[in-house]
Amino acid sequence: MHLRHLRLLDFRSWPLLELDLEPGVTTLIGRNGHGKTNVLEAIGVLASLRSHRVAGDAPMIRTGAGTALVGALAHNAGRELTVELALNSGKANRARLNTSPCRRLSDILGVVQSVLFAPEDLALVRGEPAERRRVLDELMVQRRPSLGGDLTEYSSVLRQRTALLKSASGAMRRGRSEESAAVLDTLDVWDGRLAELGARLVAGRIDLLRQLRPLVVDAYRGLAPESRPADLAYRFRVADTPDESELTDPELVEAVLLAELGRRRRDEIDRGMSLVGPHRDDLLLSLGEEPAKGFASHGETWSFALALRLGSLELFRADGAEPVLLLDDVFAELDRHRRAALADVAAGVEQVLITAAVGEDVPAGLRGVRHDVVMTGEGRDRHSAMTLSRPRDDEGDDDENTDTESGDPT
């Protein structure tokens, strides 16, 4: 698929952006903090309903505005669809498909598909399990939108169940047996719900991982052929972990979760915490015999994070989809070999958007349309704008005058 048009209204630093897009490569060039990533973030939000940078929506709404709008005209296998998402401060967000309001936001999932690679992705390797769970879940939901509802409901069940555990723990401490018996009954109901939803999520993640794993392993080998082989595995945190091949069966996972909930109930009540379920699991990344986290070098970490994204791209393709590839400020960080490997992949993708502070950071082989992004105005009127658009083939030597903050222009 590709985007033919992108429209931003009061999205972060953009009061208004109307950007015509074409298949092939588009680069957004501009100095630090001028609003390039904001554009890629907006596309990512249309694709996954969440930002790759922030947990809530508020920071994406332009300071002083009440609503941010992201709209796109998407072209997919001969069909064109308009999709629009309104992020509202203080009330529910809204979505439209071909100008008709959607009942649920998730109705727009799948219209825009994207794979984004950004410096923040280093946290996939180095960061906490939550970062890796988020990547798995995002990818899972983009490919199977129905699981998005399960994910939202799971979070809500988890919140309510945790509140109940805290009150159970209080009732028991105060020796109120009637009250604690009632709480325990209610807890049984929540356990059932947690196990049912949790099982679908665990099964969905493991099913995803079985398909993703060989693609990531291959992508890593392509990027870092001299390194030890990369591998990934799901860490299902229950006492008796069944064989991974059985874990794609939600009924079996549900039974395992229920048994584990029974086994750990005392502990959960004592600590007032939900200790069982997919919110405790992890995606283990390893290089050779060692976990990547804590052992991988800087370059290996970059390669692994990039391989996870390129593997995701290949997974979409294996499904017959062609997501937009969003590369945020990544070429400057890569050595020559990895730049070339990434440029090779990008050259074969239907649509790629690249941001860079300096034009020369983008490999010469990736010709396309270039837009210059600048921040203008003062105070409340400070905002991003596009000043110049031209085919990259027309580029002269004027990049030499651009302020460079990265040193070596090779």
Ligand SMILES: Nc1ncnc2c1ncn2[C@@H]1O[C@H](COP(=O)(O)OP(=O)(O)OP(=O)(O)O)[C@@H](O)[C@H]1O
């Ligand atoms: N909600 C908002 N309202 C107004 N401006 C915002 C908002 N959120 C972010 N900005 C502005 O957007 C700018 C950052 O934009 P962005 O992250 O896209 O920069 P960038 O061009 O990618 O920079 P870099 O090259 O450093 O990555 C900052 O100047 C920030 O003040």
Ligand SMILES: [Mg+2]
């Ligand atoms: Mg940026």
